[in-house]
Amino acid sequence: MLLAVDTSTQWVGLALYDGVQVLGEVVWQSQSHHTIELAPAISDLLDRCGVRPEELKASAVALGPGSFTALRIGLAVVKGLALAVHIPVVGVPTLDVLAAAQAVRELPMVCVLQAGRGRLAAGWYHASRGQWIAKGDAAVTNAEELMGQIEKPTLVCGELTAADRVVFARQKKTALLISPAHSLRRPGFLAELGWKRWQAGKVDDPVSLAPIYLHVAEEIPA
Template sequence: MLLAVDTSTQTIGLALYDGSEVLGEMHWQTKTHHTVELAPAVDELLKRCGVKPAELKVVACALGPGSFTSLRIGLAFAKGLALSLKIPMIGVPTFDFQVASQPVKDLPLAAVLPAGRGRLAVGWYHAEDGHWQAGEEPTIMTAEDLSAQINQPTLITGEFDAEERQTLSRKWKNALLASPAQCVRHPGMLAELAWNRFKAGETDEPVSLAPIYLHVNEAIPD
Protein backbone atom coordinates (compact mmCIF):
# COMPACT_ATOMS: atom_id res chain seq x y z
CA MET A 1 0.00 0.00 0.00
CA LEU A 2 1.34 3.42 -0.99
CA LEU A 3 0.39 6.83 0.41
CA ALA A 4 0.98 9.80 -1.91
CA VAL A 5 1.30 13.34 -0.56
CA ASP A 6 1.29 16.52 -2.67
CA THR A 7 1.65 19.92 -1.00
CA SER A 8 3.37 21.68 -3.90
CA THR A 9 1.06 24.70 -3.85
CA GLN A 10 -2.11 25.82 -2.08
CA THR A 11 -3.73 22.70 -3.51
CA ILE A 12 -3.16 19.67 -1.27
CA GLY A 13 -3.52 16.18 -2.70
CA LEU A 14 -3.54 12.73 -1.08
CA ALA A 15 -4.01 9.24 -2.52
CA LEU A 16 -3.87 5.61 -1.45
CA TYR A 17 -2.74 3.10 -4.06
CA ASP A 18 -2.38 -0.68 -3.76
CA GLY A 19 -0.75 -1.39 -7.10
CA SER A 20 -4.03 -2.32 -8.77
CA GLU A 21 -6.23 0.70 -8.13
CA VAL A 22 -6.48 4.06 -6.41
CA LEU A 23 -8.41 3.21 -3.24
CA GLY A 24 -8.99 6.82 -2.30
CA GLU A 25 -8.04 10.29 -3.45
CA MET A 26 -8.47 13.74 -1.91
CA HIS A 27 -7.49 17.18 -3.16
CA TRP A 28 -8.58 20.60 -2.03
CA GLN A 29 -7.41 24.20 -1.92
CA THR A 30 -6.10 25.58 1.33
CA LYS A 31 -4.53 28.93 2.16
CA THR A 32 -1.79 28.74 4.75
CA HIS A 33 -3.20 25.79 6.65
CA HIS A 34 -1.07 22.92 5.35
CA THR A 35 0.31 22.16 8.81
CA VAL A 36 -3.15 22.11 10.41
CA GLU A 37 -4.98 20.21 7.68
CA LEU A 38 -2.50 17.62 6.38
CA ALA A 39 -2.25 15.07 9.20
CA PRO A 40 -6.01 14.96 9.97
CA ALA A 41 -6.75 14.54 6.26
CA VAL A 42 -4.33 11.61 5.98
CA ASP A 43 -5.96 10.02 9.02
CA GLU A 44 -9.40 10.52 7.48
CA LEU A 45 -8.32 9.01 4.15
CA LEU A 46 -6.85 5.95 5.85
CA LYS A 47 -10.02 5.42 7.89
CA ARG A 48 -12.34 5.87 4.90
CA CYS A 49 -10.37 3.28 2.94
CA GLY A 50 -10.08 0.90 5.88
CA VAL A 51 -6.29 1.04 5.83
CA LYS A 52 -4.13 0.99 8.94
CA PRO A 53 -0.85 2.94 9.02
CA ALA A 54 1.02 -0.33 9.58
CA GLU A 55 -0.22 -1.54 6.17
CA LEU A 56 1.66 1.21 4.34
CA LYS A 57 4.72 -0.10 2.50
CA VAL A 58 5.97 3.13 0.93
CA VAL A 59 5.31 6.89 1.04
CA ALA A 60 5.49 9.08 -2.07
CA CYS A 61 5.86 12.83 -1.97
CA ALA A 62 5.73 15.59 -4.58
CA LEU A 63 9.10 17.36 -4.72
CA GLY A 64 8.11 20.55 -6.50
CA PRO A 65 8.79 23.06 -7.82
CA GLY A 66 6.28 24.83 -5.65
CA SER A 67 5.76 26.83 -2.51
CA PHE A 68 8.82 26.98 -0.27
CA THR A 69 6.79 26.52 2.92
CA SER A 70 4.16 24.05 1.74
CA LEU A 71 6.74 21.79 0.09
CA ARG A 72 8.73 21.64 3.32
CA ILE A 73 5.58 20.79 5.30
CA GLY A 74 4.59 17.94 3.00
CA LEU A 75 8.09 16.53 2.76
CA ALA A 76 8.65 16.74 6.52
CA PHE A 77 5.36 14.94 7.13
CA ALA A 78 6.18 12.21 4.59
CA LYS A 79 9.69 11.78 6.00
CA GLY A 80 8.39 11.53 9.55
CA LEU A 81 5.84 8.91 8.55
CA ALA A 82 8.35 6.88 6.56
CA LEU A 83 10.95 6.95 9.32
CA SER A 84 8.44 6.07 12.05
CA LEU A 85 7.07 3.12 10.06
CA LYS A 86 10.55 2.17 8.78
CA ILE A 87 9.37 2.16 5.17
CA PRO A 88 10.97 3.66 2.03
CA MET A 89 10.15 6.97 0.38
CA ILE A 90 9.90 8.01 -3.24
CA GLY A 91 10.08 11.61 -4.41
CA VAL A 92 8.48 12.63 -7.71
CA PRO A 93 8.88 16.04 -9.41
CA THR A 94 5.50 17.77 -9.43
CA PHE A 95 5.58 18.53 -13.15
CA ASP A 96 6.15 14.84 -13.95
CA PHE A 97 2.86 13.62 -12.51
CA GLN A 98 1.05 16.77 -13.57
CA VAL A 99 1.74 16.06 -17.25
CA ALA A 100 1.39 12.27 -16.96
CA SER A 101 -2.41 12.54 -17.06
CA GLN A 102 -2.37 14.59 -20.26
CA PRO A 103 -2.96 12.87 -23.63
CA VAL A 104 0.37 12.36 -25.39
CA LYS A 105 0.58 14.29 -28.65
CA ASP A 106 3.38 15.18 -31.01
CA LEU A 107 3.45 18.76 -29.73
CA PRO A 108 5.51 20.59 -27.12
CA LEU A 109 3.85 20.81 -23.72
CA ALA A 110 4.35 23.52 -21.10
CA ALA A 111 3.48 22.61 -17.50
CA VAL A 112 2.96 25.59 -15.19
CA LEU A 113 2.65 26.25 -11.48
CA PRO A 114 2.20 29.55 -9.63
CA ALA A 115 5.52 31.08 -8.62
CA GLY A 116 4.27 34.12 -6.71
CA ARG A 117 4.42 37.82 -7.54
CA GLY A 118 2.64 37.30 -10.85
CA ARG A 119 5.09 34.69 -12.12
CA LEU A 120 4.87 31.08 -13.24
CA ALA A 121 7.21 28.12 -12.87
CA VAL A 122 7.32 26.49 -16.31
CA GLY A 123 8.55 23.03 -17.27
CA TRP A 124 8.80 21.88 -20.88
CA TYR A 125 7.97 18.37 -22.10
CA HIS A 126 7.93 16.51 -25.41
CA ALA A 127 6.48 13.19 -26.53
CA GLU A 128 8.87 10.25 -26.61
CA ASP A 129 7.96 6.56 -26.93
CA GLY A 130 4.36 7.26 -25.98
CA HIS A 131 5.21 9.22 -22.82
CA TRP A 132 5.93 12.80 -21.86
CA GLN A 133 9.65 13.38 -21.44
CA ALA A 134 11.07 16.38 -19.59
CA GLY A 135 13.20 18.74 -21.65
CA GLU A 136 15.16 21.72 -20.38
CA GLU A 137 15.26 22.65 -16.71
CA PRO A 138 12.16 24.44 -15.34
CA THR A 139 12.34 28.22 -15.23
CA ILE A 140 10.38 31.12 -13.77
CA MET A 141 8.66 33.62 -16.05
CA THR A 142 5.49 35.67 -16.39
CA ALA A 143 2.47 34.61 -18.42
CA GLU A 144 3.44 37.33 -20.90
CA ASP A 145 6.94 35.85 -21.23
CA LEU A 146 5.50 32.39 -21.80
CA SER A 147 3.07 33.72 -24.37
CA ALA A 148 5.93 35.40 -26.24
CA GLN A 149 7.80 32.07 -26.44
CA ILE A 150 4.89 30.23 -28.03
CA ASN A 151 5.42 30.41 -31.78
CA GLN A 152 3.99 27.01 -32.70
CA PRO A 153 1.04 24.90 -31.49
CA THR A 154 1.85 24.18 -27.85
CA LEU A 155 -0.13 22.35 -25.17
CA ILE A 156 -0.35 24.14 -21.82
CA THR A 157 -1.52 22.60 -18.58
CA GLY A 158 -1.17 23.34 -14.89
CA GLU A 159 -2.22 25.74 -12.20
CA PHE A 160 -2.81 29.32 -13.31
CA ASP A 161 -5.40 31.96 -12.52
CA ALA A 162 -8.08 33.46 -14.75
CA GLU A 163 -5.96 36.47 -15.73
CA GLU A 164 -3.02 34.27 -16.73
CA ARG A 165 -5.35 31.99 -18.68
CA GLN A 166 -6.72 35.02 -20.51
CA THR A 167 -3.21 36.26 -21.31
CA LEU A 168 -2.20 32.90 -22.76
CA SER A 169 -5.47 32.44 -24.64
CA ARG A 170 -4.70 35.51 -26.74
CA LYS A 171 -2.31 33.24 -28.62
CA TRP A 172 -5.32 31.07 -29.40
CA LYS A 173 -3.88 29.70 -32.64
CA ASN A 174 -0.83 28.27 -30.88
CA ALA A 175 -1.57 28.21 -27.13
CA LEU A 176 -3.68 25.07 -26.66
CA LEU A 177 -4.82 25.43 -23.05
CA ALA A 178 -6.14 22.44 -21.14
CA SER A 179 -9.52 23.01 -19.51
CA PRO A 180 -9.64 23.82 -15.77
CA ALA A 181 -10.68 20.23 -14.99
CA GLN A 182 -7.85 18.83 -17.12
CA CYS A 183 -5.40 21.06 -15.26
CA VAL A 184 -6.10 19.45 -11.87
CA ARG A 185 -3.05 17.66 -10.42
CA HIS A 186 -4.15 14.16 -9.49
CA PRO A 187 -2.41 12.63 -6.46
CA GLY A 188 -3.47 9.25 -7.83
CA MET A 189 -1.09 9.83 -10.74
CA LEU A 190 1.68 10.72 -8.29
CA ALA A 191 0.92 7.43 -6.53
CA GLU A 192 1.02 5.43 -9.76
CA LEU A 193 4.35 6.85 -10.93
CA ALA A 194 5.85 6.28 -7.50
CA TRP A 195 4.50 2.71 -7.36
CA ASN A 196 6.18 1.90 -10.67
CA ARG A 197 9.48 3.08 -9.23
CA PHE A 198 8.86 1.14 -6.02
CA LYS A 199 8.25 -2.10 -7.93
CA ALA A 200 11.44 -1.47 -9.90
CA GLY A 201 13.37 -1.19 -6.63
CA GLU A 202 13.99 2.54 -7.02
CA THR A 203 13.51 4.27 -3.69
CA ASP A 204 14.94 7.39 -2.07
CA GLU A 205 16.67 7.89 1.25
CA PRO A 206 14.26 9.92 3.43
CA VAL A 207 17.01 11.83 5.24
CA SER A 208 18.62 13.15 2.04
CA LEU A 209 15.47 13.70 -0.04
CA ALA A 210 15.07 17.42 -0.77
CA PRO A 211 12.43 19.56 -2.50
CA ILE A 212 13.02 21.22 -5.86
CA TYR A 213 13.35 24.99 -5.54
CA LEU A 214 13.99 26.97 -8.70
CA HIS A 215 15.20 29.99 -6.74
CA VAL A 216 15.29 29.62 -2.98
CA ASN A 217 15.26 33.38 -2.43
CA GLU A 218 12.28 33.76 -4.75
CA ALA A 219 10.23 30.78 -3.62
CA ILE A 220 6.47 30.97 -3.80
CA PRO A 221 5.12 32.95 -0.84
CA ASP A 222 2.31 31.28 1.11
Protein backbone atom coordinates in the same frame (compact mmCIF):
# COMPACT_ATOMS: atom_id res chain seq x y z
CA MET B 1 -0.20 0.03 -0.41
CA LEU B 2 1.35 3.40 -1.31
CA LEU B 3 0.45 6.80 0.11
CA ALA B 4 0.97 9.81 -2.17
CA VAL B 5 1.30 13.32 -0.73
CA ASP B 6 1.42 16.58 -2.69
CA THR B 7 1.72 19.89 -0.81
CA SER B 8 3.50 21.85 -3.55
CA THR B 9 1.19 24.87 -3.58
CA GLN B 10 -2.14 25.93 -2.09
CA TRP B 11 -3.56 22.85 -3.74
CA VAL B 12 -2.97 19.82 -1.52
CA GLY B 13 -3.57 16.23 -2.60
CA LEU B 14 -3.51 12.76 -1.04
CA ALA B 15 -4.06 9.33 -2.58
CA LEU B 16 -3.89 5.65 -1.62
CA TYR B 17 -2.87 3.23 -4.36
CA ASP B 18 -2.39 -0.54 -4.33
CA GLY B 19 -0.90 -1.03 -7.79
CA VAL B 20 -4.28 -1.93 -9.27
CA GLN B 21 -6.56 0.94 -8.33
CA VAL B 22 -6.67 4.27 -6.55
CA LEU B 23 -8.52 3.34 -3.35
CA GLY B 24 -8.96 6.92 -2.18
CA GLU B 25 -8.08 10.39 -3.35
CA VAL B 26 -8.68 13.88 -1.99
CA VAL B 27 -7.69 17.32 -3.31
CA TRP B 28 -8.41 20.63 -1.64
CA GLN B 29 -7.25 24.24 -1.64
CA SER B 30 -5.63 25.10 1.66
CA GLN B 31 -5.47 28.68 2.86
CA SER B 32 -1.84 28.23 3.97
CA HIS B 33 -2.96 25.84 6.70
CA HIS B 34 -0.89 22.87 5.55
CA THR B 35 0.65 22.34 8.99
CA ILE B 36 -2.65 21.78 10.78
CA GLU B 37 -4.57 20.17 7.90
CA LEU B 38 -2.20 17.56 6.47
CA ALA B 39 -1.81 14.97 9.24
CA PRO B 40 -5.57 14.86 10.08
CA ALA B 41 -6.36 14.56 6.36
CA ILE B 42 -4.01 11.58 6.01
CA SER B 43 -5.55 9.91 9.06
CA ASP B 44 -9.05 10.53 7.68
CA LEU B 45 -8.14 9.07 4.26
CA LEU B 46 -6.68 5.95 5.85
CA ASP B 47 -9.79 5.52 8.01
CA ARG B 48 -12.18 5.99 5.09
CA CYS B 49 -10.31 3.39 3.05
CA GLY B 50 -9.96 0.97 5.95
CA VAL B 51 -6.17 1.04 5.80
CA ARG B 52 -3.93 0.92 8.87
CA PRO B 53 -0.63 2.86 8.85
CA GLU B 54 1.30 -0.40 9.21
CA GLU B 55 -0.25 -1.64 5.94
CA LEU B 56 1.55 1.07 3.98
CA LYS B 57 4.51 -0.31 2.04
CA ALA B 58 5.79 2.88 0.38
CA SER B 59 5.12 6.60 0.05
CA ALA B 60 5.46 9.09 -2.80
CA VAL B 61 5.88 12.82 -2.32
CA ALA B 62 5.78 15.73 -4.76
CA LEU B 63 9.14 17.53 -4.65
CA GLY B 64 8.22 20.82 -6.31
CA PRO B 65 8.81 23.39 -7.57
CA GLY B 66 6.39 25.06 -5.23
CA SER B 67 6.07 26.86 -1.95
CA PHE B 68 9.17 26.71 0.25
CA THR B 69 7.07 26.25 3.39
CA ALA B 70 4.42 23.95 1.93
CA LEU B 71 6.96 21.59 0.38
CA ARG B 72 8.90 21.33 3.62
CA ILE B 73 5.70 20.48 5.51
CA GLY B 74 4.80 17.69 3.09
CA LEU B 75 8.30 16.26 3.09
CA ALA B 76 8.53 16.38 6.87
CA VAL B 77 5.29 14.44 7.27
CA VAL B 78 6.24 11.84 4.68
CA LYS B 79 9.73 11.41 6.10
CA GLY B 80 8.35 11.06 9.62
CA LEU B 81 5.85 8.44 8.48
CA ALA B 82 8.51 6.55 6.51
CA LEU B 83 10.83 6.39 9.50
CA ALA B 84 8.01 5.46 11.88
CA VAL B 85 6.65 2.52 9.86
CA HIS B 86 9.90 1.71 8.01
CA ILE B 87 8.78 2.22 4.41
CA PRO B 88 10.67 3.63 1.39
CA VAL B 89 10.08 7.12 0.01
CA VAL B 90 9.93 8.11 -3.65
CA GLY B 91 10.25 11.76 -4.65
CA VAL B 92 8.54 12.94 -7.86
CA PRO B 93 8.87 16.39 -9.48
CA THR B 94 5.51 18.15 -9.22
CA LEU B 95 5.36 19.18 -12.87
CA ASP B 96 5.75 15.50 -13.84
CA VAL B 97 2.47 14.84 -12.02
CA LEU B 98 0.70 17.42 -14.18
CA ALA B 99 2.24 15.96 -17.32
CA ALA B 100 1.27 12.39 -16.43
CA ALA B 101 -2.40 13.38 -16.36
CA GLN B 102 -2.41 14.55 -19.98
CA ALA B 103 -3.09 12.39 -23.02
CA VAL B 104 0.11 11.93 -24.99
CA ARG B 105 0.07 13.84 -28.27
CA GLU B 106 2.66 14.64 -30.91
CA LEU B 107 2.85 18.23 -29.71
CA PRO B 108 5.15 20.00 -27.26
CA MET B 109 3.63 20.75 -23.84
CA VAL B 110 4.41 23.20 -21.08
CA CYS B 111 3.19 22.59 -17.51
CA VAL B 112 2.96 25.46 -15.04
CA LEU B 113 2.43 26.21 -11.35
CA GLN B 114 1.75 29.56 -9.71
CA ALA B 115 5.01 31.05 -8.41
CA GLY B 116 3.70 34.20 -6.72
CA ARG B 117 3.71 37.86 -7.77
CA GLY B 118 2.31 37.04 -11.21
CA ARG B 119 5.07 34.52 -11.95
CA LEU B 120 4.84 30.94 -13.15
CA ALA B 121 7.10 27.94 -12.63
CA ALA B 122 7.16 26.27 -16.05
CA GLY B 123 8.54 23.00 -17.39
CA TRP B 124 8.59 21.80 -21.00
CA TYR B 125 7.74 18.26 -22.12
CA HIS B 126 7.82 16.23 -25.31
CA ALA B 127 6.24 12.88 -26.20
CA SER B 128 8.49 9.83 -26.44
CA ARG B 129 7.45 6.17 -26.54
CA GLY B 130 3.95 6.88 -25.32
CA GLN B 131 4.82 9.11 -22.38
CA TRP B 132 5.73 12.70 -21.56
CA ILE B 133 9.42 13.37 -20.99
CA ALA B 134 10.75 16.53 -19.34
CA LYS B 135 12.89 18.69 -21.58
CA GLY B 136 15.41 20.60 -19.47
CA ASP B 137 14.85 22.07 -16.02
CA ALA B 138 11.85 24.06 -14.85
CA ALA B 139 12.23 27.84 -14.73
CA VAL B 140 10.42 30.89 -13.37
CA THR B 141 8.66 33.03 -15.98
CA ASN B 142 5.32 34.79 -16.47
CA ALA B 143 2.42 34.40 -18.87
CA GLU B 144 3.63 37.13 -21.26
CA GLU B 145 7.18 35.74 -21.44
CA LEU B 146 5.96 32.18 -21.79
CA MET B 147 3.57 33.12 -24.57
CA GLY B 148 6.51 34.67 -26.41
CA GLN B 149 8.32 31.33 -26.28
CA ILE B 150 5.43 29.46 -27.89
CA GLU B 151 6.08 29.57 -31.63
CA LYS B 152 4.12 26.50 -32.75
CA PRO B 153 1.03 24.64 -31.47
CA THR B 154 1.80 23.79 -27.84
CA LEU B 155 -0.32 22.33 -25.05
CA VAL B 156 -0.47 24.52 -21.94
CA CYS B 157 -1.67 22.99 -18.68
CA GLY B 158 -1.52 23.64 -14.96
CA GLU B 159 -2.37 26.34 -12.46
CA LEU B 160 -3.43 29.38 -14.48
CA THR B 161 -5.28 32.41 -13.15
CA ALA B 162 -8.06 34.07 -15.11
CA ALA B 163 -5.56 36.77 -16.13
CA ASP B 164 -3.09 34.11 -17.34
CA ARG B 165 -5.77 32.49 -19.47
CA VAL B 166 -6.62 35.83 -21.06
CA VAL B 167 -2.97 36.23 -22.06
CA PHE B 168 -2.76 32.78 -23.65
CA ALA B 169 -6.15 33.21 -25.33
CA ARG B 170 -4.58 35.85 -27.57
CA GLN B 171 -2.62 33.07 -29.24
CA LYS B 172 -5.36 30.49 -29.70
CA LYS B 173 -3.67 28.87 -32.68
CA THR B 174 -0.45 28.10 -30.86
CA ALA B 175 -1.24 28.13 -27.11
CA LEU B 176 -3.65 25.21 -26.73
CA LEU B 177 -5.07 25.56 -23.23
CA ILE B 178 -5.94 22.42 -21.31
CA SER B 179 -9.22 22.74 -19.38
CA PRO B 180 -9.13 23.60 -15.65
CA ALA B 181 -10.46 20.14 -14.74
CA HIS B 182 -7.65 18.41 -16.63
CA SER B 183 -5.13 20.86 -15.16
CA LEU B 184 -5.90 19.92 -11.54
CA ARG B 185 -2.96 18.10 -9.95
CA ARG B 186 -4.47 14.73 -9.06
CA PRO B 187 -2.49 12.80 -6.45
CA GLY B 188 -3.62 9.56 -8.07
CA PHE B 189 -1.13 10.26 -10.86
CA LEU B 190 1.58 11.00 -8.30
CA ALA B 191 0.76 7.63 -6.74
CA GLU B 192 1.10 5.83 -10.09
CA LEU B 193 4.43 7.50 -10.84
CA GLY B 194 5.69 6.74 -7.34
CA TRP B 195 4.56 3.14 -7.57
CA LYS B 196 6.42 2.57 -10.86
CA ARG B 197 9.63 4.04 -9.44
CA TRP B 198 9.30 2.04 -6.23
CA GLN B 199 8.75 -1.19 -8.16
CA ALA B 200 11.82 -0.37 -10.25
CA GLY B 201 13.88 0.09 -7.09
CA LYS B 202 14.26 3.84 -7.62
CA VAL B 203 13.70 4.95 -4.03
CA ASP B 204 15.20 7.93 -2.22
CA ASP B 205 17.02 8.39 1.05
CA PRO B 206 14.38 9.90 3.38
CA VAL B 207 17.06 11.77 5.29
CA SER B 208 18.69 13.54 2.34
CA LEU B 209 15.64 13.92 0.07
CA ALA B 210 15.09 17.65 -0.56
CA PRO B 211 12.52 19.79 -2.37
CA ILE B 212 13.09 21.37 -5.77
CA TYR B 213 13.36 25.13 -5.32
CA LEU B 214 13.67 27.50 -8.26
CA HIS B 215 14.27 30.56 -6.07
CA VAL B 216 15.49 29.62 -2.59
CA ALA B 217 15.36 33.21 -1.36
CA GLU B 218 11.86 33.97 -2.66
CA GLU B 219 8.77 32.41 -1.14
CA ILE B 220 6.23 30.88 -3.50
CA PRO B 221 3.01 31.29 -1.48
CA ALA B 222 1.33 28.10 -0.31
